[in-house]
Amino acid sequence: MKHLKQYRIPFSGLNAGKHSFEFDIDKKFFECFEHSLTKNGHLTAAVDLQKQENMLNVHFDIKGTIQLTCDICLSDFAYPLSIKERILVKFTEESWDDNTEEVLMLSKNDYELDIASLLYEYINVAVPYYTRCSEQGLDQTCDNEMLNKINQFDAPVEDNEQENIDPRWSALRNIKNN
16 A cells, blocks of 8 residues: 555645646556455656645546457457546645545545556556457457467257257247247
């Protein structure tokens, strides 16, 4: 968790106006999150912070690649990411736990913004449900050796097994034909 301290923006000493920050995201970042979908990557997050009197307007521009595992051949491949997000940070004196996707509430006594969890969330939400290196990777195709092994075990069912079916079960097959 010490590694995540570098993903904090101390906004209390900043003047009103626009400020830019840049953060590198690598394997150490993802290791800090136990159940992360992503275990490795090389990304750069450009963060533009517009400071106003009662709020912060924060824009994220995250670019780079993450390592994913192909669901077909199980090989690792680089998946390109380009994410643009925005969040508003408002200050309040009340205790407020109902943060939304677009608005984050902080106490007026807070002096820094921790963006590690936001970066983690934005990256993991961008991971596709179904990963295939030949469709989503950069100039990569599925491992032919692994595909051949998979096809060995994907042999069709022989007709001999179907002939030895109990007659009670074959009567049930006629039901679905009606």
